[in-house]
Amino acid sequence: MDLLQGYESATSDYAPSPPRLKRKAASSLAHAIKLPTPNAAAYQPKRRAIARAPSSAPKDPEPLPTLLDAGTVPPAAAVSDATVPSRELQRWRASYRINCVRWNPRFPSLLATAGMSSTMHIFDAFRAVCKRQLDGLHTDAIKDVQWVLDGQSLVSASYDRTLVHVDVETMQARATYTGTHRFTALAMHPSDMHLVLAGDDAGHVVCWDLRDRQPARALQQTCGEVHALAFLPDMASPRSRTQFLSTSTVTKTSAADKAVAVWDFDSGALVKQCIYSQGYTCSSISVHPTAPYLALQSHGNYIATVSTRTLKLSKRRYEGHTSQGYGVHCSFNATGSLLASGDVHGHVYVYEAQRPRLLFSARPHTNVCMTVQCHPRYPHVLATGGWDNIVTVWT
Structure with a gap:
């Protein structure tokens, strides 16, 4: 009994210390990082969540900026007092070789460009800003474009054998005509805004009514590819009959007298050749706005001149530029005092119309200056386009 009591007293004097594991746990809890309480959203039924979710329907496209504003005044052209365009006002680069540039007859700041691409562009020429890009209308290069008289639409002629009448405000095609050959030239009727002449590379000339989707009326066949078409002023037509002039490729020496011919628009009969x-x-025609002759x-x-009264070749000619077989354009200005022409070396030449004298020349292009178009309202403004993809505006 005494031994047991001694054993109990001995074991009580040497009681074991608390286990270290508990002290480590306590110390680790003391230095633990407190995480933020998760901000979990309250559960919502699936139908309620779908009903409250924002709509994924596509938004309506923004309306196109206003393009046709007759009150817009070109700032540079309005204040300039120059008599001969000699200063480059704007320059921009297109994505294709330029075949033609056309000023809008009603809205003075708009310039249409087309070329070796299926795309056309409408520019604010005095600010070098693209207003419209017309895609999906053609599948091949565009040879010529012409504005309709109201200035709200244009007609394009393409190598894909189609003519397209397109509304430039909405960029939608109003009508399309498909021919059997590649179209190469256009001319709008001077008084009826719904009629347009079109020539193709097979020598055919057709008249298309923009309101009619039926095949166009065929007029006549020239000797080769049609390069240019132009309506003659009423003073040249006896009894005020509408006549037009066509130029085509000289296919052989014996057919040289048929390269330039005058036709009656109503009957399609040949009025005169051997002009x-x-x-x-001849790759381009420009009718003088007031005097009875054309270029x-x-x-x-060189540029030859023909009287619109007698339909005979005159001795006046404008020399100094080079064409070398390219379809270079020429253009009279609004008053008829100047005649501008392109050049195969990239130059633009401005001649005095009354006397064939060179007034100004410059080289805005590094390749062929294919097209030159004088402004229909401002006599001292012209636009050029070349095969270096450059478009320039001069004042």
């Missing part, structure tokens, strides 16, 4: 029998192809851009490196 220009020099043996060269023919010849591949003989």
Whole structure:
């Protein structure tokens, strides 16, 4: 009994200390990082969540900016007092070689461009801002474009054998005509805004009524590819009959007298040929706005003139530029005092119309200056386009 009591007293004197594991747990809890309480959203039924979710429907496209504003005044053209365009006002680069540039007859700041692409562009030319890009209308290069007289739409002629009448405000095609050959030239009727002449590379000339989707009326066949078409002023037509002039490729020497011909618009009959029998192809026509004559851009490196009264070739010609077989354009200005022309070396030439004297020349392009278009309202403004993809505006 005494031994047991001694054992109990001995074991009580040497009681074991608390286990270290508990002290480590206590110390680790003391230094633990407190995480923020998760901010979990309250549960919502699936139907209620779908009903409250924002709509994923596509938004309506923003309306296009206003394009046709007759009150817009070109600032540079309005204040300029120059008599000969000699200063480059704007320059921009397109994505294709330029075949033609056309000023809008009603809205003075708009310029249409087309070329070796299926896309056309409408620019604010005095600010070098693209207003419209017309895609999906053609599948091949565009040779010519012409504004309709009201200035709200234009007609394009393409190598894909189609003519397209497109509304430039909405960028939608109003009508399309498909031919059998590639279209190469256009001319709008001077008084009826719904009629347009079109020539193709097979020598055919057709008249298309923009209101009619039926095949166009065929007028006549020239000797080769049609390069240019132009309506003659009423003073040239006896009994005020509407006549037009066509230029086509000289296919052989014996057919040189048929390269430039005058046709009656109503009947389609040939009025006169043997007008220009020099043996060269004429690529462009520009009718003088007031005087009774017109200009023919010849591949003989000069511009010939023809009287619209007698329909005979005159001795006046404008020389100094080079065409070398390219379809270079020429253009009279609004008053008829100047005649501008392009050049295969990239130059633009401005001649005095009354006397064939060179007034100004410059080289805005590094490749062929294919098209030159004088402004229909401002006599000292012109636009150029070249095969270096450059468009320039001069004042």
